[in-house]
Amino acid sequence: MADVKAPVIGRDALGREVKDLSVIPWWGVDRKEIEWYPKINYSVCARCGLCFITCGRRVFDWDTEEGKPVVARPYNCMVGCNTCAILCPCNAIEFPPKEYVKKLVIEHGIIRKAFEITKPLTKKKEESTNGAESVFNP
Ligand code: SF4
Numbered sequence: 246m247a248d249v250k251a252p253v254i255g256r257d258a259l260g261r262e263v264k265d266l267s268v269i270p271w272w273g274v275d276r277k278e279i280e281w282y283p284k285i286n287y288s289v290c291a292r293c294g295l296c297f298i299t300c301g302r303r304v305f306d307w308d309t310e311e312g313k314p315v316v317a318r319p320y321n322c323m324v325g326c327n328t329c330a331i332l333c334p335c336n337a338i339e340f341p342p343k344e345y346v347k348k349l350v351i352e353h354g355i356i357r358k359a360f361e362i363t364k365p366l367t368k369k370k371e372e373s374t375n376g377a378e379s380v381f382n383p
């Protein structure tokens with residue numbers, strides 16, 4: 246996989262460095278073609294800021310006028326991550342269904358690519374796929 250460097254594009258409301266991680270492809274797929282990022286339901290959001298503070302990829306920023314989180318850099322989100330939704334005390338953060346990501350994994354042959362990376366690391370040279378390919382390609 247190509248080693249793409251993410252440029253620094255500024256700082257967030259807490260003064261933390263922000264990078265544009267959307268330039269880094271996901272398993273060779275343009276990140277901006279993947280619609281995986283959080284959406285905030287403001288009708289239930291308590292505006293505690295936990296999502297904004299804890300996401301290390303700086304997907305969120307803080308609206309200092311309104312005192313609420315905003316999804317400022319959606320394509321910085323790690324495909325398949327939903328940590329902020331799990332942490333949110335109000336269940337105010339939504340993602341697409343996990344099947345959306347599983348479909349991408351199949352469509353782009355990602356299991357095979359992963360095996361190609363991990364197999365050379367394994368000393369014992371026997372088939373160790375354990376049927377994973379068939380699970381993802383029924
Ligand atoms: S963690 Fe949840 S409740 Fe807190 S600011 Fe974020 S979305 Fe709102």
Ligand code: SF4
Pocket residue numbers: 282283299300301302303304305321322323326327328329330
């Ligand atoms: S899912 Fe993970 S990477 Fe994406 S916004 Fe939430 S905490 Fe950040």
